[in-house]
Amino acid sequence: MKRFDLRNAEEFFFKSLMLTTTVLVACCALFIVGVITQKGLSSLSFEMLTQTPKGGFYLGKEGGILNAIVGSLLLAGGATAIALSISIPIAIYLNVYTKKNSWLAHLTRTSLDVMCGIPSIVYGAFGFTLMLTLGLRTSLLAGMITVACLILPILCRGIDESLRMTPKEMIHASYSLGATRSETALKVVLRQGFPGLLSAVLMAFGRGIGDSASVLFTAGFSDAVPTSLSQPVATLPLAIFFQLGTPFPEVRSRAYASAFVLTVMILFISLLARLLVRKLHRHVIK
Amino acid sequence: MTVVELRALKLRIKPNFKPVNWRLITEAIFGNLMLVLTLLSSLLVVVIGLLLFQKCLPILETHSWAELLFSSSWFPLKGDFGFSPFILGTTWVTAIAAIIAVPTSLLTAIFLTEYSKKKMRTLMNPLLDLLAGIPSIVYGMWGVLIVVPSIKAFAATVFKISISGYSVLAAGIVLAVMIFPAIISVTLQVLTGVPVELRHASLALGATQWQTIKKVVLRKALPGVIAASILGVTRAFGETMAVLMVAGNVARAPHSVFDPAYPLPALIANNYGEMLSIPLYDSALLLGALILFLVVLFFNGLARLVLIRIEKRGF
Numbered sequence: 001m002k003r004f005d006l007r008n009a010e011e012f013f014f015k016s017l018m019l020t021t022t023v024l025v026a027c028c029a030l031f032i033v034g035v036i037t038q039k040g041l042s043s044l045s046f047e048m049l050t051q052t053p054k055g056g057f058y059l060g061k062e063g064g065i066l067n068a069i070v071g072s073l074l075l076a077g078g079a080t081a082i083a084l085s086i087s088i089p090i091a092i093y094l095n096v097y098t099k100k101n102s103w104l105a106h107l108t109r110t111s112l113d114v115m116c117g118i119p120s121i122v123y124g125a126f127g128f129t130l131m132l133t134l135g136l137r138t139s140l141l142a143g144m145i146t147v148a149c150l151i152l153p154i155l156c157r158g159i160d161e162s163l164r165m166t167p168k169e170m171i172h173a174s175y176s177l178g179a180t181r182s183e184t185a186l187k188v189v190l191r192q193g194f195p196g197l198l199s200a201v202l203m204a205f206g207r208g209i210g211d212s213a214s215v216l217f218t219a220g221f222s223d224a225v226p227t228s229l230s231q232p233v234a235t236l237p238l239a240i241f242f243q244l245g246t247p248f249p250e251v252r253s254r255a256y257a258s259a260f261v262l263t264v265m266i267l268f269i270s271l272l273a274r275l276l277v278r279k280l281h282r283h284v285i286k
Numbered sequence: 287m288t289v290v291e292l293r294a295l296k297l298r299i300k301p302n303f304k305p306v307n308w309r310l311i312t313e314a315i316f317g318n319l320m321l322v323l324t325l326l327s328s329l330l331v332v333v334i335g336l337l338l339f340q341k342c343l344p345i346l347e348t349h350s351w352a353e354l355l356f357s358s359s360w361f362p363l364k365g366d367f368g369f370s371p372f373i374l375g376t377t378w379v380t381a382i383a384a385i386i387a388v389p390t391s392l393l394t395a396i397f398l399t400e401y402s403k404k405k406m407r408t409l410m411n412p413l414l415d416l417l418a419g420i421p422s423i424v425y426g427m428w429g430v431l432i433v434v435p436s437i438k439a440f441a442a443t444v445f446k447i448s449i450s451g452y453s454v455l456a457a458g459i460v461l462a463v464m465i466f467p468a469i470i471s472v473t474l475q476v477l478t479g480v481p482v483e484l485r486h487a488s489l490a491l492g493a494t495q496w497q498t499i500k501k502v503v504l505r506k507a508l509p510g511v512i513a514a515s516i517l518g519v520t521r522a523f524g525e526t527m528a529v530l531m532v533a534g535n536v537a538r539a540p541h542s543v544f545d546p547a548y549p550l551p552a553l554i555a556n557n558y559g560e561m562l563s564i565p566l567y568d569s570a571l572l573l574g575a576l577i578l579f580l581v582v583l584f585f586n587g588l589a590r591l592v593l594i595r596i597e598k599r600g601f
Contacts, residue, residue, distance in 0.1 A: 007494050007496075007497065008494065010494075010496055011494045011495060011496040011497075014393075014496050015397075015401060015496070017393060018393045018394065018396060018397035018401065019397060019401075021389075021390045021391075021393040021394045021397070022393075022394045022397045022398065022402070022406075022410065024390065024394075025390065025391075025394050025410075025413070025414075025417070025466050025470070026409075026410060026413050028417065028463045028466065029413040029414075029416045029417045030413070031432075032417075032420060032424070032425070032428045032463070033416065033420075035428055035431060035432060036424060036427070036428065039431065086323055086327065089319065089320040089323045089324075090320065090323050090324045090327055092320060093317075093320035093321060093323070093324045094324065097317055097320060097321070104324065104325075104328075106594075107328050108324050108327060108328040110587075110590055110591075110594065111327075111328040111330075111331050112327065112328070113586075113590050114331060114583060114586045114587050114590055115330065115331055117517060117520055117521065117524075117582055117586040118331075118334070118524070118579060118582055118583070118586075119521075119523070119524020119525065119526065119551060119578055119579075119582060120524075120526065121524060121526040121551045121554055121555060121575065121578065122334070122338075122524065122575050122578050122579045122582070123334075124554075124555075124575075125338060125554060125571070125572055125575035126334045126337060126338060126575075128558075129337050129338065129341050129572065130337065133337070149330070149334075152327065152330070156327065180309055180310065180312075180313040181313060181316075181317065182312060182313045182316040182317065183309070183313075185316075206419060209421075210419075210420075210421025210422070210423070210424075211421065211422075212421070212422065212423050212526075212527045213422070213526035213527050213551070213555055216555055216558055217558050237421055237422075237423040237527070240423050240424075240427065241423055241426075241527065241531075244427060244430065244531070255427070256427070259423070259424050259427050262421060262423070262424065263420060263421075263424055266419050266420070266421060267416065267419065270415060270419050
């Protein structure tokens with residue numbers, strides 16, 4: 001017979017407590033997705049996805065959220081393009097050009113890490129003051145710049161981490177064949193880190209689509225799909241926010257459907273990132 | 287031969303003549319361009335801070351810091367800008383979120399690294415990604431649909447008080463769920479960094495698994511675990527949309543968890559529309575953003591330094 005042991009009792013207590021919290025966290029995730037799906041699916045319709053808001057849309061009349069879907073994609077796409085064109089050179093510089101233990105690399109990585117934690121409302125306020133300073137109005141361009149600032153640190157650190165995985169021997173082999181650093185960077189390091197780069201881009205894109213506080217001040221809102229960079233643009237999160245703010249049940253149920261669309265878009269992007277990385281990883285030389 | 291002709295000849299037979307090497311020139315251009323971009327990006331934090339500070343100057347010139355931070359009268363039309371209710375609101379909401387999220391996340395992270403089988407971990411990873419990926423507006427909606435009514439019903443049945451449900455507690459719960467993945471993923475990294483040999487040594491001495499965790503693993507990982515918690519909690523501190531939707535937004539300092547609160551980020555987000563029509567209002571709201579920025583910068587910087595030290599020194 002096993003004697004009662006305080007140590008084992010403590011072990012059992014904490015083990016069950018931990019199992020409970022783990023299950024709790026898992027349930028939270030499933031519960032939220034469940035609620036959004038159940039509420040959203042029932043009010044989702046084909047017209048919602050293919051029409052822009054008609055007159056009285058926010059009073060419960062006809063229309064859809066096409067403006068917000070396209071707006072979000074444009075905004076996040078543009079922002080990712082801006083951020084990417086800055087991030088790739090920085091990531092290459094940090095990994096190929098700086099020496100080991102360089103103070104600049106440490107400083108940049110730390111400052112980017114800290115920037116990852118800055119709340120998006122602060123980026124929104126920054127983007128707003130920047131917009132006023134540059135003399136822009138609330139527009140697609142201003143929104144893109146703000147979101148680009150927001151996702152720059154995420155993108156940069158993501159690419160940096162993936163380029164860091166390049167084996168040192170490969171870089172040395174490239175140098176010994178007479179390649180310059182820039183040639184090594186473009187033809188060896190960037191290719192080797194491409195799967196990681198792609199997943200970082202998709203993650204940043206997803207973050208850009210989902211973020212609302214930063215575009216609140218800068219992107220404006222519009223019922224039409226924008227045709228130029230200087231027009232205001234609707235985003236999906238803000239469309240949800242405004243629809244939820246109305247007292248009409250029809251409009252609120254549309255907000256649930258919009259939230260469902262947004263969640264599906266973001267989950268699809270993160271799933272795509274995982275699949276692509278797995279698929280492309282075959283080409284990475286180990 | 288004239289002098290000119292001689293000079294031309296000399297030029298043509300210059301002994302060390304090298305052809306222009308475009309590869310080296312591209313190399314130099316590339317390198318310097320990237321250096322400039324890297325420097326600029328590390329300066330971006332400073333630029334954000336300075337630009338916000340510059341816009342806050344008008345209100346800092348007319349009001350003292352003490353008045354701005356500790357006065358509780360908020361009447362923008364009369365020129366009274368006391369941030370105290372909002373700062374207290376943020377503090378309450380963040381504290382509730384921390385109280386719920388930190389122990390839960392740490393226990394989950396310990397379970398996943400020390401006890402669970404590999405299968406469970408591969409099951410939990412996508413769920414954590416899911417939680418991290420859900421946008422804050424969707425969290426807010428979930429809060430409005432589920433958390434707020436539940437709190438209303440809970441307060442009515444248990445405490446026999448009738449409230450709207452939009453409260454510090456609702457915001458705290460929503461924020462806690464939002465920061466689960468942030469704390470768990472960093473803690474997982476820290477815990478897996480603790481060498482297996484230490485665990486084996488402790489187990490070999492007859493300690494139970496929990497004793498090993500308590501006295502060896504956690505003691506070794508403590509700075510990292512604290513850093514992970516700080517990173518998560520600062521995220522809750524600056525979170526805007528979800529909080530805006532469930533906190534109730536009443537500009538009074540809360541006295542219990544069932545009181546509504548008006549956190550600082552919600553204040554900024556809610557008043558962007560009219561902020562240019564009232565004098566000093568924009569300056570005051572940007573001061574709010576500056577306060578958020580500075581607090582997050584301080585705590586995040588601290589946590590990052592701890593994590594960097596761990597990474598460098600190892601355990």
